[in-house]
Amino acid sequence: MTEYNLQYHPVADCLPLLQGEDFGQLVEDIREHGQREPIWIYESRILDGRNRYRACKELGIDPLTQIYEGDDPLAFVLSLNLHRRHLTSSQRAVLALRVEALEAERAKERMSLGGQGPQLIADLERGEARDKAAEKVGTNRQYVSDAKRIARDTPDLLPRIEDGTLSIPQAKKVAEYSEPTRAAILQSVVSNGGDLNSAIDEHVPTERRAEMAVHYSSDSPEWYTPPDIIERTIQALGGIDLDPCSNSREEPNVPAHRHFTIGDDGLLRPWKGTVYMNPPYGREIEAWVEKLCGEYEAGNVTEAVALVPARTDTKWFRRMRRYPRCFVHGRLAFSGHETSAPFPNAIIYLGDNLDRFVAAFGTLGDTYILL
Secondary structure (H helix, E strand, O other), X not given: OOOOOOEEOHHHHHOOOOOHHHHHHHHHHHHHHOOOOOEEEEOOEEEEOHHHHHHHHHHOOOOOEEEOOOOOHHHHHHHHHHHHHOOOHHHHHHHHHHHHHHHHHXXXXXXXXXXXXXHHHHHHHHOHHHHHHHHHHXXXXXXXXXXXXXXXXXXXXXXXXXXXXXXXXXXXXXXXXXXXXXXXXXXXXXXXXXXXHHHHHHHOOHHHHXXXXXXXOOOOHHHEOOHHHHHHHHHHHOOOOEXXXXXXOOXXXXXXXXXXXXXXXXXXXXXXXXXXXXXXXXXXXXXXXXXXXXXXXOOOEEEEEXXXXXXXXXXXXXXXXXXXXXXXXXXXXXXXXXXXXXOOEEEEEEOOOHHHHHHHHOOOEEEEOOO
């Protein structure tokens, strides 16, 4: 007799339910080929396989089930789905967000039982739980923090990250607009095969795009690195091996040997050789600065130049205080922009050829080193 009264285990809620066409494809696959993977049961509840269970229910067939007898259901579900679903780092960040929430609930339960709940709650308050969740699913903490902010402020974008329509950086860009504009942009993205810039051009006035461009220097033509900065960087480094925040591989603004674009998840990729970095200027800049410093201090990056806003009061700017920097006189005029930037800039140098850096950038502004 077909059993359709199974409840979901809380761990199962870490993974999204398929909707619409995606669920329909699963139903048709099971109709044609049968249920090839079991529905895993733990404590008499569905641990993994909610979508397969729903499909079997719709088809009116007996679901194939198997009992999980281990002692770490969360690790088991993650191991199954991270391998099976081939998730991007942005999709993993949403998953990590749910893992963090689940761990918080488990911590509260342990506290009520007199267990280790207080320590876990303390970890949550310090952000350590987020680090652990990010590590478990193979993404970075900044992406998880961004996903949490998106879930709080623009929850309509979260499903589009889960289904792969948007990456985290793209979702943050879309989040700056009103809900009706976001809906129109997303509809165009789906219709145009994922071309976000074309969708924004279609639905956002030019004035509004120019206003927002400052937050997304890496993928916005209005804020490409000025040619003079590129020439000075080549002079300082002798050449650029990697631009991890490139606008394009086909028509890159920076003449590097390798380019990571917004879709490449450069924060998760290894960096090597000489690097020029003009990161996004929004909240995510901290993650990019930490990545650059970490790769240099590990010996993977041999030399680097970073063009950043001179926000001396920020934690990420202080992270680079040991490295020489040039505070640019006046305001830079970014390529393709009629007016100068509304903020001061600094050029940060990571490397041992200080004389070459000063020769390249010394006439651009005042250069300082930490004594």
